[in-house]
Amino acid sequence: MDARLDLFTNPVLGKFIKHLNAAARVALDAGVPLTTLELVELRASQINGCAVCVDMHSKDAAHHGETPVRINLVATWREATVYTDAERAALALTEAGTRIADAAGGVPDDVWLNASKYYDENQLAALVGAIAGINTWNRINVMTQQPAGDYVPGQWG
Numbered sequence: 001m002d003a004r005l006d007l008f009t010n011p012v013l014g015k016f017i018k019h020l021n022a023a024a025r026v027a028l029d030a031g032v033p034l035t036t037l038e039l040v041e042l043r044a045s046q047i048n049g050c051a052v053c054v055d056m057h058s059k060d061a062a063h064h065g066e067t068p069v070r071i072n073l074v075a076t077w078r079e080a081t082v083y084t085d086a087e088r089a090a091l092a093l094t095e096a097g098t099r100i101a102d103a104a105g106g107v108p109d110d111v112w113l114n115a116s117k118y119y120d121e122n123q124l125a126a127l128v129g130a131i132a133g134i135n136t137w138n139r140i141n142v143m144t145q146q147p148a149g150d151y152v153p154g155q156w157g
Helices: 011-028 034-048 051-063 068-076 085-098 109-118 121-143
Strands: none
Touching: 011 034, 011 121, 034 051, 034 068, 034 085, 034 121, 051 068, 051 121, 085 109, 085 121, 109 121
16 A cells, blocks of 8 residues: 655655644653553554554564563453553543444543543543544554554664
């Protein structure tokens, strides 16, 4: 597959990506564990069918010490016993925030309240930002048909 646009040479997307990357760093500073953020980004990317982001976040998660079992089971996290209650809350928020069109009314109150048991206000804000950010990346990559498979951990920062 050939990409429709080169994300790294197009001046408009280049500026846009610069700001997306800066926004992503904010979530890292809010105290949400890096492994949780990787699982969140991986799960949203699976839902959205973004091969580039699935490739990137599964490899980055492994690079940061995540186990193959937890990476492989994230698509079926509800049935898996390898996630903490806090991670489950973040994954539920990710799914609800990613599938907004599927749920009239958006993210259900019970999903939000459950997440608020494990994350403070700033961490919730970071999760909201991270979920919105990965959904944006997924859409950019899918619309422009970015090829996947050759990502190397740390390659993009």
